[in-house]
Amino acid sequence: MKRLGIALVVSCGFLSACSQEEQAVEAPQPKSVTAPDVAVTTEHAQVNEKRIAKMEQDEPGAWLTFGRNYEEQRFSPLQQVNRENVDKLGIAWFKDFNTTHAVQGTPLVIDGVLYASAPFNVIYALDAKSGEELWRFDAQVPKAHLRKACCGANSRGIAAYEGKIYTATLDGRLIAIDAASGEALWEVDTIIDRSRSYSITGAPRAAAGKIFIGNGGAEFGVRGYVSAYDAQSGELAWRFYTVPGDPSLPFEHPEMEMAAKTWKGGEWWKIGGGGTVWNSIVYDPEFNQVYLGVGNGAPWTRILRSPGGGDNLFLASIVAVDVETGKMNWYYQTTPGDNWDYTAVQDMMLAELEIDGAQRKVLMQAPKNGFFYVLDRANGELLKAHRFATVTWATHVDMETGRPVENTDKKYQDNPQWILPGPAGAHNWHAMSFDAGRRLVYFGSHDMPFLYAMAEEYNETGLYKRRENQFNLGIEFGSLEKMMDESDTAPDTVGHLNAFDPVTGEKRWSVRQKAAWNGGVLATAGDLVFQGNEEGFLVAYDSDTGDVLWQHYMFSSMVAPPISFEVDGQQYVSIMTGAGGGFEDDSADEKYGSTGRLVVFALGGEMDLPIPVERNLEIPEPPPLTANAEDVDRGRVLFGDLCGYCHMPSVFGRRGNNPDLRYMSAETHELWPAIVLGGLKSNQGMASFADVLSAEDAERIRQYLIARAGTDRAEALSAQAGAE
Ligand code: CA
Numbered sequence: 171m172k173r174l175g176i177a178l179v180v181s182c183g184f185l186s187a188c189s190q191e192e193q194a195v196e197a198p199q200p201k202s203v204t205a206p207d208v209a210v211t212t213e214h215a216q217v218n219e220k221r222i223a224k225m226e227q228d229e230p231g232a233w234l235t236f237g238r239n240y241e242e243q244r245f246s247p248l249q250q251v252n253r254e255n256v257d258k259l260g261i262a263w264f265k266d267f268n269t270t271h272a273v274q275g276t277p278l279v280i281d282g283v284l285y286a287s288a289p290f291n292v293i294y295a296l297d298a299k300s301g302e303e304l305w306r307f308d309a310q311v312p313k314a315h316l317r318k319a320c321c322g323a324n325s326r327g328i329a330a331y332e333g334k335i336y337t338a339t340l341d342g343r344l345i346a347i348d349a350a351s352g353e354a355l356w357e358v359d360t361i362i363d364r365s366r367s368y369s370i371t372g373a374p375r376a377a378a379g380k381i382f383i384g385n386g387g388a389e390f391g392v393r394g395y396v397s398a399y400d401a402q403s404g405e406l407a408w409r410f411y412t413v414p415g416d417p418s419l420p421f422e423h424p425e426m427e428m429a430a431k432t433w434k435g436g437e438w439w440k441i442g443g444g445g446t447v448w449n450s451i452v453y454d455p456e457f458n459q460v461y462l463g464v465g466n467g468a469p470w471t472r473i474l475r476s477p478g479g480g481d482n483l484f485l486a487s488i489v490a491v492d493v494e495t496g497k498m499n500w501y502y503q504t505t506p507g508d509n510w511d512y513t514a515v516q517d518m519m520l521a522e523l524e525i526d527g528a529q530r531k532v533l534m535q536a537p538k539n540g541f542f543y544v545l546d547r548a549n550g551e552l553l554k555a556h557r558f559a560t561v562t563w564a565t566h567v568d569m570e571t572g573r574p575v576e577n578t579d580k581k582y583q584d585n586p587q588w589i590l591p592g593p594a595g596a597h598n599w600h601a602m603s604f605d606a607g608r609r610l611v612y613f614g615s616h617d618m619p620f621l622y623a624m625a626e627e628y629n630e631t632g633l634y635k636r637r638e639n640q641f642n643l644g645i646e647f648g649s650l651e652k653m654m655d656e657s658d659t660a661p662d663t664v665g666h667l668n669a670f671d672p673v674t675g676e677k678r679w680s681v682r683q684k685a686a687w688n689g690g691v692l693a694t695a696g697d698l699v700f701q702g703n704e705e706g707f708l709v710a711y712d713s714d715t716g717d718v719l720w721q722h723y724m725f726s727s728m729v730a731p732p733i734s735f736e737v738d739g740q741q742y743v744s745i746m747t748g749a750g751g752g753f754e755d756d757s758a759d760e761k762y763g764s765t766g767r768l769v770v771f772a773l774g775g776e777m778d779l780p781i782p783v784e785r786n787l788e789i790p791e792p793p794p795l796t797a798n799a800e801d802v803d804r805g806r807v808l809f810g811d812l813c814g815y816c817h818m819p820s821v822f823g824r825r826g827n828n829p830d831l832r833y834m835s836a837e838t839h840e841l842w843p844a845i846v847l848g849g850l851k852s853n854q855g856m857a858s859f860a861d862v863l864s865a866e867d868a869e870r871i872r873q874y875l876i877a878r879a880g881t882d883r884a885e886a887l888s889a890q891a892g893a894e
Pocket residue numbers: 184185388389465466511513
């Protein structure tokens with residue numbers, strides 16, 4: 171079953187996570203529901219710089235920002251739950267989100283209220299002790315926007331600031347919500363060009379009277395930027411573009427003039443350029459700057475963006491900009507001329523470390539490209555660049571020049587190449603945690619190889635044919651599954667949880683995990699490291715040894731990070747479940763489907779989770795195949811190009827929560843044109859593709875699915891017969 175291991179790379183690769191809706195499972199929800207018998211006061215969520223600065227002394231049990239505090243170290247100083255008693259952890263309460271989409275969020279816990287962000291930006295305010303709902307805010311994201319969002323209805327988090335909760339919606343709006351009442355106070359459109367497929371899945375950050383937010387959509391051909399809005403009024407304070415625009419127009423700010431010199435010969439602005447800041451933005455009060463984690467190029471292949479070469483600033487960079495003015499203080503580019511979807515959007519942590527005898531204020535990041543970076547926050551100086559997973563695209567980072575040295579054997583322009591990391595990265599958006607006392611960063615890494623090849627039409631014609639506002643990678647996608655299938659040289663897919671020393675680059679310990687795509691990490695002063703995994707276990711590891719001290723089965727896979735908080739003297743550990751579909755054999759999501767749920771543990775907790783019904787994985791008998799082989803083959807390529815990023819090009823096997831189209835009922839076959847061209851299921855996220863698909867091509871895709879269902883069903887039945 172090698173193919174499946176590889177396949178998950180395709181499904182989750184560039185995707186911040188992958189999920190779509192299988193059925194219309196979400197009940198209609200009112201815009202804001204306030205439970206009448208719970209007192210909410212106007213003092214709610216009065217978070218500001220002063221309070222965050224004093225939280226370690228005043229309220230170590232709070233979780234005030236996305237990464238807990240401004241340093242975003244995600245280390246809980248609580249130690250009521252520790253390695254002596256962790257086996258007494260049990261469920262205190264849980265809250266169902268009624269969604270099968272991936273749940274990636276980090277909640278906030280402020281004054282005994284837990285604020286959580288569920289898919290499609292449904293925000294919950296819950297009593298942190300009991301789970302009782304105080305209010306619920308539904309941003310009313312149009313479900314059809316899913317077609318413009320590569321990776322599902324994800325919402326990784328929210329911000330709290332001076333009495334307001336901020337959410338940035340999948341369709342690109344920034345909304346300020348009254349933390350007391352759950353009512354929207356204002357809403358702004360953060361998208362500069364609605365003709366392009368922008369989306370937002372990341373958490374806004376709040377500081378210095380401003381809300382900072384980026385966006386995603388590089389795979390669809392957008393131009394990245396970050397906006398800062400006044401936290402009170404929603405007025406735009408500044409905007410920093412991450413890649414240059416149309417050179418016939420004036421530069422928006424001086425940094426764009428500088429960046430434009432590093433883009434050569436192409437017409438990148440028509441394609442978008444990429445450089446989206448879709449995950450990490452970190453505020454640093456010590457330098458009064460925010461760090462922007464900038465994403466990959468659009469399209470992925472550099473020769474199509476910038477055929478004359480160049481570094482293509484500020485792709486795959488960490489950029490420090492002044493909080494007040496939005497002017498750049500410094501940048502560090504992790505992957506000059508990105509050619510592989512190597513985003514530097516992964517979580518960034520701020521800390522102080524002694525390096526070569528000197529105390530440094532540092533920024534740490536483990537981006538997709540496989541090197542763990544330690545930068546000096548004062549000036550962006552590269553202090554360390556440690557390889558932390560299998561890396562074949564580069565041999566090392568030259569510490570003199572600060573640049574990676576590319577492996578010339580791995581150029582894929584002429585020949586398809588298996589390369590590590592793949593677009594899933596050696597580490598993705600899954601949260602890391604830093605235990606400063608042990609000087610260890612705990613995080614999951616993975617080897618998820620990918621077969622990079624130039625787009626087939628490029629090889630045929632020398633031209634890159636781009637579909638307007640569609641998934642445009644510039645690498646072969648339509649035939650990728652076939653190519654992977656036919657390749658017998660795929661490297662292994664593996665995942666690890668690491669205790670990593672950011673100074674030496676050594677791993678104190680590293681646990682090989684059963685699956686590769688696992689959740690974010692929380693370390694605590696109780697000498698524990700918590701992580702949810704794809705198999706479906708929330709696990710507590712010993713911080714020193716990596717030994718498993720406790721685990722709890724959650725009946726769903728996890729990608730979200732755990733957090734810990736304290737209310738009235740009781741420590742809690744919580745995590746959101748539901749990966750939006752498991753991607754590997756024996757995952758909980760594959761077995762039961764994805765359950766979007768917040769689960770909260772405490773010592774002595776005794777609740778049980780409901781046991782879900784196991785899924786039937788047998789492929790039903792498809793309708794008769796009527797197309798010829800040529801049409802089926804055309805359908806295969808179209809499916810890979812147009813349907814794959816949601817319906818997973820090669821991870822058939824009913825793994826994702828997106829409908830596995832081999833399982834289509836006779837009725838769905840009947841309704842195919844109405845769904846695919848008529849938009850019948852728009853309100854479930856399946857918008858019409860009539861703008862890019864003819865009726866004949868839509869039918870070719872269906873015929874391919876019939877052929878594929880027939881083959882796979884026969885194979886499964888024969889394997890079953892063999893086993894019996
Ligand atoms: Ca990407």
